[in-house]
Amino acid sequence: MKFIETRQFRLRIWGQQLMLEVDQIHVAYGRVKALYGVSLTANAGEILCLLGRNGAGKTTIMKSIMGLLPITTGTVKLEGKTISKLPAYEVPRQRIGYVPQGRRLFPELTVSENIEMGLMACNEHNETREWVLDIFPRLRERLNQQSSTLSGGEQQMLATARALCLRPRVLLLDEPTEGLQPSMIEQVRQVVVRMKTEGVAIILVEQRVDAVLSIADNVTFIENGRDMKTVTANYLRENPALLKEHLGV
Amino acid sequence: MVNAHRSYILHISIIGMLAAMFFILPAYHVGNLSRIMVLAVYAMGFNVLFGYTGLLSLGHALFFATGMYGLGMAMNTFNIAAEPAMLIGGICAFLVSAVIGFLALRTSGVAFMIVTLMFAQAGYLTILYFGAYTRGDEGFVIPQADRMIAGIDITGETARYFSALFLFSVVFLLIMYLVRSPFGHTIVAIRENEERTRMLGYDTVRHKLAAVIISGTISGIAGAAYALLFGYAGATFATVQYSIFPLLWVLLGGAGTTLGPIIGTIFMFYLIDLSSTVTQAYMLIAGVVLVLLTLFAPQGLAGELRRRVFKWLP
Numbered sequence: 001m002k003f004i005e006t007r008q009f010r011l012r013i014w015g016q017q018l019m020l021e022v023d024q025i026h027v028a029y030g031r032v033k034a035l036y037g038v039s040l041t042a043n044a045g046e047i048l049c050l051l052g053r054n055g056a057g058k059t060t061i062m063k064s065i066m067g068l069l070p071i072t073t074g075t076v077k078l079e080g081k082t083i084s085k086l087p088a089y090e091v092p093r094q095r096i097g098y099v100p101q102g103r104r105l106f107p108e109l110t111v112s113e114n115i116e117m118g119l120m121a122c123n124e125h126n127e128t129r130e131w132v133l134d135i136f137p138r139l140r141e142r143l144n145q146q147s148s149t150l151s152g153g154e155q156q157m158l159a160t161a162r163a164l165c166l167r168p169r170v171l172l173l174d175e176p177t178e179g180l181q182p183s184m185i186e187q188v189r190q191v192v193v194r195m196k197t198e199g200v201a202i203i204l205v206e207q208r209v210d211a212v213l214s215i216a217d218n219v220t221f222i223e224n225g226r227d228m229k230t231v232t233a234n235y236l237r238e239n240p241a242l243l244k245e246h247l248g249v
Numbered sequence: 250m251v252n253a254h255r256s257y258i259l260h261i262s263i264i265g266m267l268a269a270m271f272f273i274l275p276a277y278h279v280g281n282l283s284r285i286m287v288l289a290v291y292a293m294g295f296n297v298l299f300g301y302t303g304l305l306s307l308g309h310a311l312f313f314a315t316g317m318y319g320l321g322m323a324m325n326t327f328n329i330a331a332e333p334a335m336l337i338g339g340i341c342a343f344l345v346s347a348v349i350g351f352l353a354l355r356t357s358g359v360a361f362m363i364v365t366l367m368f369a370q371a372g373y374l375t376i377l378y379f380g381a382y383t384r385g386d387e388g389f390v391i392p393q394a395d396r397m398i399a400g401i402d403i404t405g406e407t408a409r410y411f412s413a414l415f416l417f418s419v420v421f422l423l424i425m426y427l428v429r430s431p432f433g434h435t436i437v438a439i440r441e442n443e444e445r446t447r448m449l450g451y452d453t454v455r456h457k458l459a460a461v462i463i464s465g466t467i468s469g470i471a472g473a474a475y476a477l478l479f480g481y482a483g484a485t486f487a488t489v490q491y492s493i494f495p496l497l498w499v500l501l502g503g504a505g506t507t508l509g510p511i512i513g514t515i516f517m518f519y520l521i522d523l524s525s526t527v528t529q530a531y532m533l534i535a536g537v538v539l540v541l542l543t544l545f546a547p548q549g550l551a552g553e554l555r556r557r558v559f560k561w562l563p
Binding site: 091104105118144166 | 252431434435437438440441442444445446447448449450451452453505560
């Protein structure tokens with residue numbers, strides 16, 4: 001479904017619709033188990049934040065959803081359809097966008113070509129390209145520049161833009177503000193909020209608790225490969241002791 | 250000017266320059282250049298896989314020899330005319346590269362290099378084993394009378410030069426088009442970051458297999474053309490040495506550039522040619538020059554040109 005509806009209409013359509021369901025997934029790196037029965041749900045038009053210490057398994061969850069790591073047991077469903085059996089290259093075609101930690105652009109390609117790579121994967125065309133460039137006007141000024149020569153913030157914009165080229169129903173963002181200056185962090189935040197209002201289900205991995213509390217609807221604490229607790233952001237604001245309990249901050 | 254236009258003008262100018270060389274250069278160098286253009290086609294094939302897709306094959310001589318023997322045996326054993334024999338050479342290379350690609354792409358990195366090397370070695374030994382048909386180490390000559398294309402005797406200097414130029418031009422422009430196409434961008438993306446490419450929704454294995462097939466088929470066509478234009482097919486062309494040559498040409502010229510293969514092939518050919526007139530230890534001179542080039546132009550000659558001046562070079 002193309003996201004061309006007005007904001008109000010769109011919200012009416014998606015409402016609290018369950019978009020992504022991760023059900024009791026177990027994942028291992030060879031013999032080393034990394035996830036132990038993790039379950040999550042992401043609704044349309046909501047932001048779910050994953051909080052946890054380094055090595056807790058947040059990125060592993062993202063990669064497992066994308067099919068980049070084999071799930072030993074458990075399932076991942078998108079709007080009720082199991083996607084965890086699909087080959088990795090089919091998962092993005094279900095319109096799940098992933099912005100990995102560290103951006104991972106194609107440094108030899110220009111900004112325009114990087115965006116083109118995103119568009120071609122899902123047979124999206126000019127309309128989507130314009131939509132993405134309207135969201136990131138800075139990239140429009142840099143279309144012919146090699147992506148390796150962009151600043152950190154611009155690279156993050158490009159990585160996000162490329163994921164948006166899929167017209168995602170679900171967007172996975174792994175530490176999108178890492179290493180960015182405050183003005184860039186604000187721009188990333190605005191884009192995330194815009195996607196939320198457009199009905200995209202967002203799963204966000206973020207270390208900065210203030211950023212999480214300002215935009216998240218729900219927060220899941222991940223510890224040692226397990227989902228320990230899911231609370232609403234409001235509840236977390238009122239009970240900061242939870243942060244101490246799960247993150248030690 | 251748009252980069253694409255610059256690129257077209259540059260490539261067509263190079264073809265024009267090569268055509269003009271026939272009238273300018275003495276006969277000896279014209280003969281050399283015919284051979285260089287065919288070998289450059291082989292290097293261009295190799296470059297598709299190594300330079301653009303990031304897969305280092307150490308067994309490309311197998312594809313070159315497959316094309317060569319496909320044409321040679323079709324002509325000598327089955328008395329097939331040159332044109333269909335050329336097609337047979339290309340088809341043989343296509344089939345062999347499809348099979349080798351299918352098997353070798355189950356591995357990656359160093360394992361891919363070793364697997365392709367082993368397949369090439371198996372191919373070389375097969376040529377020797379079936380010496381009754383292939384004439385083994387000795388190889389065989391394709392009779393001059395059979396080397397005709399569309400009624401034109403291609404054993405003459407002029408016809409041979411322009412046949413080589415025609416093949417070179419077709420492949421040169423084809424590759425320029427290919428690397429600017431969506432497929433070209435995808436294989437470059439695979440080279441840069443395969444996992445990220447898969448995350449965007451690309452079937453990277455299928456693209457890599459296509460790259461092996463395109464690369465192998467072009468190399469095979471170069472092998473067939475070499476046999477046809479120079480009248481000889483031999484097991485030497487299936488040895489490891491002939492797998493290393495295109496790697497050297499492409500590295501020196503600039504991997505992942507359309508100009509790299511021709512520049513590298515010319516450079517290496519004349520480096521050996523000239524240094525061998527100076528001393529018998531010509532490989533020593535060649536080695537020193539190669540070390541210097543690697544130190545001061547690590548991206549190859551065309552690669553350095555692109556990095557420093559012409560950033561739009563494809």
